[in-house]
Amino acid sequence: MNKKNFLGTVCVAVALSAVVSACGDGTSRSAGWEFSPNMYEPIAFNPDQPNPNFKNNQTAQLPPAATDPIGFVRFDYPNTIEGYQQAGLEVKNPLAVTEANLKQGDALYQVYCAVCHGKDGNGDGPLTKDRKVNDSRGERELEKFPPPPSYHRSSGAKSTRGTLMADLSDGQIYHTITYGYNAMGSHASQLNPEERWKVVMFVHELQKK
Template identity: 75%
Template sequence: MNKKNFLGAVCVAVALTAVVSSCGDGTTRSAGWEFSRNMYDPIAFNPDQQNPNFKNNSTAQTPPQGSNPIGFERFDYGNSVEEYERAGLEVKNPLIANAENLKQGETLFLTYCAVCHGKEGAGDGTITKDREVEDSRGKRALENFPPPPSFQQSAGTPSSRGGQMSQLTDGKIYHTITYGYNAMGSHASQISPEDRWKVVMYVHELQKK
C-alpha cells in the first residue's frame, strides 16, 4: 500500500470512529466522554446557591459595615451646603501637582467640563452660545444653557455658595464634581475619584488667569 492510500485509509478510519462514537443506543442521554469537566462545573458556589458554610445558608453575604468594594474610594461628605463647606475646609488633593497630572487634568477638563465651562474656564462653553442644527426637518435653533460662573481670578466672579470662584478650594471643587450643583449634574459616574483630583488640579491653574 502506498503512502497516499495509507493516509486515505487512516482518514476514513478516524471519520468512521467519530461517527460511531457519537451515536447513542437510544436509552441514554450521555454525550460520551467529557473533557475538562471542571471548566463548566465549577467547584465554587454560585452567588444565588445555598451554602452550608454560612449560618444563613446563603452564598451571597452582606459585606461588613464600613468595607469598601475594590477600586472604590470613600467620600465621607454628604450632598448639602454644610457638607460642601466642611469638605472645603478638610479635604486636600492627595495627588502630587506635576506636569503629568496637570496634563491629564487638562484632557479630562476639556472632555467633560469645557462644553459648559469653556476651554479657559471662563464660563463660555459651546452649549451657552447660539447654535443651530439642520437635518431632514429643516434648520432649527438648539437650546441654550445659562453660562456657569468663570473660574478666572481676573473675572472676579462670586460663587453662588459664597466667596469667589477663583478661591474655591480642593474640597469644594471635588464635592461639586461628585454631587453636582444647580444646572450641573453629578459627574461621579463619568470621572473616577483619582481623575476628579486631576481635574481639581487643573481648575486651580485656570483660577490663576
C-alpha cells in the same frame, strides 16, 4: 503503514467516534457526550443560589463592616450643603503639583468640563451657545445650557453657593465633581478619584487668571 497514514487513520477514527457517540437512537433525550462541561457549567455557587457553607444559607454575603472594595476611595462627605462646606474646609488635594499632573488635568478638563465651562474657564463652552442641527427632521434648535460663572479672579464671579469662583477650595471643587450641582451632573462615573484631583489642580490654574 507509514506514520502519516497512521495519524490520518487515528484522526478519522476519533472523528467518527465523536459523531457516532453524539447521535441519538431516536428514543433517548440524551445529547451525547459534553465537551469540556466545566467551561459552561460553573462549579461555584451563583450569587442567588442557596449555599450550605454559610449559616444563613446565602451565597451573596454582605462585606464585613468598615471594609472597602479593592480600588475604592472613600469620600465621607454627604451630598448636602453641609457636606460641601465641610469638604471645603477639610479636604486637600493628595497629589503633588507637577507638570505631568497639570498636563493630565488640562486634558481631562477639556474632555469633561470645557463643554460648559469653556476651554479657558470663562463659562463659555459650546453647550452654552445657540446651536442648530440639520437632519432627517429638518433644521432645529438644540438645547442651550445656562453658562456657569467664570473661574477667573479678574471676573469676580460668584458661584450659586455664594463663594467667589476663584476662591473655591480643593474640597469644594472635588465635592462638586463627585456629586454635581444644579445643571451639572455628577462626574464620578467618568472620572476616578485621582483624575478628579488632577482636574481640581488644573481648575486652580484657571482661577489665577
